[in-house]
Amino acid sequence: MATIKSILHETRVFPPEAAFVKQANLSSMEAYYALCDEAEKDLDAFWGKLAREEVMWHTPFSRVLDESNHPFFKWFDDGELNVSFNCLDRHLASQPDKAAIIFEADDGKITLSTYRDLHGRVCRFANGLKSLGISKGDRVIIYMPMSIEAVVAMQACARIGATHSVVFGGFSAKSLHERIIDAGAVAVITADEQHRGGKINHLKTAVDDAIALGGTDSVKSVVVYKRGSGDVQWHVSRDVWWHELTNGKSDVCEPEWIGAEHPLFTLYTSGSTGKPKGVQHSSAGYLLGAILSMKWVFDYKPTDIFWCTADVGWVTGHSYVTYGPLAVGATQIVFEGVPTYPDAGRFWKIIQDHKVTTFYTAPTAIRSLIKNGPDLPGKYDLSSLRLLGSVGEPINPEAWMWYYTVVGQSCCPVVDTWWQTETGSHMIAPVPGAVPLKPGSCTLPLPGIMAAIVDEAGHDIENGKGGFLVIKRPFPSQARTLWGDPERFRNTYFPKELGGKYYLAGDSANRDLDGYFWIMGRIDDVLNVSGHRLGTMEIESALVASPLVAEAAVVGKPDDIRGEAIVAFVVLKGTRPQGESAHNIAIELRNWVSQEIGPIARPEEIRFGDNLPKTRSGKIMRRLLRTLAKGEEITQDISTLENPAILEQLKQPIA
């Protein structure tokens, strides 16, 4: 992969700028190491102190970490709090009129919500949810466009102790159905329409389709926010308009005081098998991670205008849209649209118009903006920026340098943040006033995060060599389990092969001689397409669900913009198609996958064979498929291959 090759040769180092250091929350390596040392010496005391300082407790906790039931850790277990109280009520006395959210719609329309206003909206909606009989412990699916209402829906669930599970609006009805059933959701919160890049996506119709697939009797209510025309099919027994539900409701709603370990949310993500995993997060530990990373990594200041471009359908949108920025009392931008609409200057215009100080986006967006307008940032006034962030996939040094020099005018640190759905908040990322930056490296672990690189047996690997990325000790924001499947949680993240002790992230990484981490990519069958995590098995299952397909194998190939692109090798039930017929079937199958999972999973290429390359024991040789997908010559040993002639057929893409 281009990224990986270039990072291995990267030698540039960027120490923090003096002007940045002067105002930074943590402004020296000594201060950073002092925190790391504190955590090394006494993990309980370290996290306990921070949890008391940063989180507002209704009932204080008496115990910090309970690891008696490893790996199902408990943090601050007997403490009680409410996460929505921590994000809203705590700011009401000090800054009621400060803008909490500046919402910019796809068409440019702006709506502002202050902390007082947002608190009122959340309380009214929480009262609405209560009137539907929804209460603590219930699961609620949220399938919404980026909007103030999406944040309100999540915060309202937190306020009443309901566990939300947000499903990205780009997922299909079928994916939504699977998640509704797995969560046993009592309600779905959605919108009639989603507007992105001038196009309309009918979310409510997808909810209707999901429920029509059956087995969703747990769902008693569907709440519909009217974003567009309101022209939807209506099921009187279960559907309710958002505006009617909140009409006349009180803007006071006493928060439900919940235990620290109460599940704030589950979020489905892809793993090695076909079935998405419901990653379950706690309340207090998760919140603490979000707050600390806002302060340490984003160097949060009350004067900041913070903008994280992630959708709330992903973990980044949870921690750095809905929870982190509000918990620290920030003003943030929430944007409905896409970076390239109406043109590739949209992000830069938003930064200019709203005087954004802190901008957090994904390498795939950066690469696409380089391609679509490398000089465009120069046409806007981006002087408000003081910090840039990157997340979701490795950022190649070339993209990093463009981000740093062209967008940031060589005076904004770029924080490359490595973390995952499962870790809840940043794990390895520069503390920008202290840690010198190296393009393509997420640099050093945050204080209290005992990240390391180990071999297959769980033994430490010396700096300079690659291995598995692990986190050796528990940390508050880590996932507590997989919803309904604790054994899968244990087997996936604390595998016996590594001794069962360490959290196995699923990434391979290198650590250089300065101790800097360089993420190399996934070690499992998970692809990273435009920063979105997709399991190859998930896509294969979708393909073989087509009546046309007998067998399918999916691999990733490097892609300049998206990081990875999906290539599917397919054996049809009939004969191998050729010419126009192959072309048409390939289009049909790509659309099929898009319908089954969502457009993000649509294969870039489909190739047909009479069979797939297999060993004599019947195992698909994925290594060979990866070489074929890249269009490279096969140099591997193919003596164990049952059917070498197949390779010729699979060399050429069809569509």
Ligand code: PRX
């Ligand atoms: O492979 C790593 C990659 O994204 C995976 C986590 O994906 P997800 O749970 O969807 O969360 C994405 C947003 C936090 C990781 O296992 N990844 C994430 N951030 C980086 C990264 N790879 C390299 N550098 C990063 N900064």
